[in-house]
Amino acid sequence: MYIVAMALKRFPIGVQDFARIREDGMYYVDKTDLVYKLTHTDLYYFLSRPRRFGKSLLVSTLQCYFEGRKDLFTGLAMEKLETEWKKYPVIRLDMSRIKDLDDEIFAANMDSILGVVEKKYGIKHDRNNRAWGARLTNLIYAANEQTGEPVVVLVDEYDAPVLEAMGDTELLKKIRTRMRDLYSPLKALGGILRFVFLTGISKFSQLSIFSELNNLKVITMNDDYAAICGITKEEVLTQMQPEIQALADKNGLTYDGACEALKRQYDGYHFCKNSPDVFNPFSLINSLSDGELANYWFATGTPTILTRLMRKYKVDPTPFDTGFEATLDMFDAPTETAKNPIPMLYQSGYLTIKSTKAGNRYLLGFPNDEVRLGFLKALMPYYAMDDVVDNDSFLLRFVDALEEKEIEKALAHIRAFMSGIPYNAERKDENHYKTVLFLIFKLCTPYVVRTEECSAAGRSDAVVETADAVYMFEFKLDKNGTADDALKQIDEKGYLIPYSVTMAKDGSPKKLFKIGVSFDAEKRTIGEWKVVEG
Structure with a gap:
């Protein structure tokens, strides 16, 4: 799709005064x-x-x-x-x-x-x-x-x-x-x-x-x-074509590619059963104004109430990623009397309605990539270390190791990172370790990450898919099995079979890796691991 060049809109960045927007000729939906x-x-x-x-x-x-x-x-x-x-x-x-x-x-x-x-x-x-x-x-x-x-x-x-x-x-x-x-x-x-x-x-x-x-x-x-606040997908695609084209040109994308990137990053909100797709207006207009696909909403800070809820309820983010079923009274409820964090997370915009089902049931989940990344990054200190700089530094090293296909180095980074997590007697189980690994993988944003991935024979623990490789992880707590047991389960359940025909951009098959990992409960980090290619 080709867009004729024309003057770009003046977006009201940080302006919430209707009179000023109209008098100054700024864009108004x-x-x-x-x-x-x-x-x-x-x-x-x-x-x-x-x-x-x-x-x-x-x-x-x-x-x-x-x-x-x-x-x-x-x-x-x-x-x-x-x-x-x-x-x-x-x-x-x-x-x-x-x-x-x-x-x-x-x-x-x-x-x-x-x-x-x-x-x-x-x-x-x-x-x-x-x-x-x-x-x-x-x-x-x-x-x-x-x-x-x-x-x-x-x-x-x-x-x-x-x-x-x-x-x-x-x-x-x-x-x-x-x-x-x-x-x-x-x-x-x-x-x-x-x-x-x-x-x-x-x-x-x-x-x-x-x-x-x-x-x-x-x-x-x-x-x-439903659309009285925010910007709908229809409004974006019909009113912001020049700005989308400018974003595409700056980032080496096609027009359709820029539309898809904006949708993944900022769209996905639904506020009722028949809601249109609604973009986060703050992030969208900042993105189109800057020509960047950054995380604007979370850059403004994580609300204090959210951090309190994380600490109080020890939030497990894995269901939010794939979506989970809820009835209306589970999320459309008064927050000050809530017995779990779901009402506040929904009403604050960290969860949204993904779809509706019969019987007044809803599927809730993260609305988009911006929220997913920001939420998980905010959650990391409650499962790992409080020092954000250390967390970010580790993630960069881990990503570099995966890019170089140096799996041993990547796992060594994970072992060192998890060894620094303070002991928590309440969360010494396998799920705690899996959650930390889930956060690590999900925060490696260049990659496609799936947890509890379904296959015909069962669910694998985690899959990391890069541009030219697929890494299949299976975890075992040391008292429940070894790294060899984890590898055996990958083979017996056929977890890698769906990826055997996955192709890289150059048309060649992606390299497949099976990684069996056992957790050392005493040392509170990963113990042994084994990596098998093919």
């Missing part, structure tokens, strides 16, 4: 038809989406719409849909600004958030007044009385303080009380409210925070609004 539908259907809404998925831009778009800024919507779907352009007073609260839950700092942040709006309506606020709900009530009354119009309330990242408190039972209880106090007036004042919209990452517990606001319409998994 038109979601205003959905905004119109949203604002003309119900009164109270809640939407959760992962971080950096466009929630703040959506809130900003709603604000500009309700403020009647018609000029900003020229050329968008809203221009034809809206005929009245009525102006409403808008109260917007950005709870993501609350980063510290110390009593005094929390109060100062809340005072700042409410104080800006109070000043707008001439309310002299008392810095010592920590009755947040009462202050919001006064604000709504003042806005309504001064304008004669019902009030719009927009809350961005409602759960930021709650997520900061996760893991501390007493602090979480205190934060819940504060948030409940803040949001409690919203239902009681429904008579003078035009629209209420709350966003966040996590699903709320109705009883803990919104005990009185029980009339929220949750659109998180609503088919009609």
Whole structure:
């Protein structure tokens, strides 16, 4: 496919202000038809989406719409849909600004958030007044009385303080009380409210925070609004052709190859049964702007709550890679009461719906390569060493050894690496060692890695497929078998047979290697190994 050269778009990197994007001529994916539908259907809404998925831009778009800024919507779907352009007073609260839950700092942040709006309506606020709900009530009354119009309330990242408190039972209880106090007036004042919209990452517990606001319409998994945040595959392929071609040219790819690379790296999100393919917007526009296929989402940092969950639940990542079945209540559940990490991992964007099955069952898994690599890299310190530099250095040496087909050297690197893992009495089993090996192989991104690979006769432990070789690994804990036993199992089960006709790029058969490995439980590393070619 050939794309005619033309000026590339100015992407709004780091800009979530709708007015600035429109006034500065930056690229905007038109979601205003959905905004119109949203604002003309119900009164109270809640939407959760992962971080950096466009929630703040959506809130900003709603604000500009309700403020009647018609000029900003020229050329968008809203221009034809809206005929009245009525102006409403808008109260917007950005709870993501609350980063510290110390009593005094929390109060100062809340005072700042409410104080800006109070000043707008001439309310002299008392810095010592920590009755947040009462202050919001006064604000709504003042806005309504001064304008004669019902009030719009927009809350961005409602759960930021709650997520900061996760893991501390007493602090979480205190934060819940504060948030409940803040949001409690919203239902009681429904008579003078035009629209209420709350966003966040996590699903709320109705009883803990919104005990009185029980009339929220949750659109998180609503088919009609699946594409309201993020950029769909259709939008990418129809609106970003010049940028994709530029990415292809810079990286020596064909246009179709660049499309496939973008899809593997940033696509794959599904938020309901009938969701279109949705790209991570933050990563996508950064990639097209830079002309690189980098890991942008994870470069912004791993949320504290995720690292806590890793430590608490000793997360096993292997099912996430191939996908695992789950019912709706296993992942679309309140995070603060969850008994496992699945709800938070799903709601935070580390897992997504891969497909749906009969009986209200879903297949969950990593959405794309960016998330897979970032998650596994973040997980490595909890199974191995905390020093990221050491981890990265080891992985580079291991990759070099595989590229040179020096299997003995590669295994020696693994032995040395695993010897440095601190002793953990709770995870001394075969699965622990397999997980470490899984992380090592998966983080070697140039290669195709499969674990628990199915064949007609059973499941092999791990397969690493490079451009010109296939390495079949079988592991045994020393008390359960030797390296010879592992090799025998590979032969008896015929694990390598499916790869016997696999070809390298030059048309020659790929070299096949069988590697039997035993783990030394006492030394907590791999013990003996044997490598057989063919």
